[in-house]
Amino acid sequence: MPIRSPLDSRRALLVHNRNAGTDPTPRERIEAALHAVGLRTTYCAHLEDDLDAALQGDFDMVVAAGGDGTLADVASSLCDVERPIGVLPLGGSNNIAHALGVEGDWRDIPAHWSLSRWRPLDRCEADGPWGRRPFIEAVGTGVLTQSVDYVDDDPETAEEKRANGRAAFRQALAEAAPFPCRIDGADWSWEGDCLMVEVLSIPFVGPRLRLAHGADPGDGLLDVMIVEPGDREALRDWVKDPEAAPCPLPPRRASMVRLGVHDRCFRLDDRSPDDRLSGIVTIRIRPQPVRILVHDKAGTT
Known part of the structure; x- marks a missing residue:
């Protein structure tokens, strides 16, 4: 007698980005x-x-089939957070999925899902001159935001896309000019000139750079990475092979961060709210995380 799937007859909303990745996967598959x-x-x-x-709608779970943008939009928009999300990572970087341990051939993943095995993923928001915007990965300004101007935008594979992004980051880092910034956490403050600030909720950002080595996607904390002018060469060397060793820069942690800059371009996940902005940006964790289905010991029952 065949073994019955734990998902048999369950209802799923499939949210699919038909253009995700360098070789998009058709809806039918x-x-x-x-x-x-x-x-x-x-x-x-x-x-x-x-x-x-x-x-x-009326469903038991959501399936986010796409890249980081698809998963971030689903997680940020889901009102009933007890409905779990199954992730099929089809994008170029898949930073969020990678941070949650969702890896491998997407076709093999659904067979390992159970609605009782999941881990939390924090949802975040940033209040700034643009109003209030949700995000999942990071809010940043400086080198990584500027590096998009250097990226070869026509890669043939996901690996090539990440390599192009890392090369662009190194080039932008070499040419970046310092800018003044003030950052306040709950019990610490920093002020000075920097090349980049990234406030992360997960370890990875951009072309799968593990900037915040120990970040936990569901711990209710933000990891703040500040790159000062004196850190330039160490970070450029690390980006040559970021899988070989942890990022050489230590993070600062906080449950809420206030970031003040003047006339800077910002990025929320992979989107920019406007060209150049000045003022205070307040970054925080939203009250309720979402549930991401897993198939390893990281699951919660």
Whole structure:
């Protein structure tokens, strides 16, 4: 007698970015993999259909099939946080999935899902001149934000895309000019000239750079990485092979951060709210994390 899948007859909202990655995966292949484990699916095309309306539907779980942007939008917009999210990492960097231990061939992942095995993922928000914006990965200004101007935008593989991004980061780091900044955590402050500030909720950012080596995606804390002018060469050397050793710069941690700059470009995850902004940005963890399905010992029951 065949073994019944723990997802048999469960209802899933499939949120799919049809353009994710360097070789996009068709809807039909994803739906076939989900139906094979017993899921009944409703389809939502990310960035095309109304995500907020789709998330109000009647379902047991959400499947985020795409890159970091798709997962971030699903996690940030989900109101009923007890509905878990299954991740199919189809993007170029997949920083959030990588931070949560969701890896491997996406076709093998659904067979390992159980609605009782999950780990929390913090959701964050940033109040600034743009108003209030949600994010999952990081808020930053400086080198990483500027490096997009140097990226070769036509890679053939995910590995090539990450390599291009890292090369662009090293070039931007070599040319970056210091700027003044003030940062306040709950029990610490820093003020001076820097090349980059990244306030992270997960370890990875950009082209899968593990800037915050010990960051936990669900611990309710932010990791603040400050790159001063004297850190330039050490960071450039590290980015040559960032998997070989931890980032040489230590993070500062806080549950809420206030970041003050003048006439700077900001980035929230991989999106920029405006060209150049001045003022105070307040960054915090939102009250309720979402549940990300896992298939290892990191799960919570």
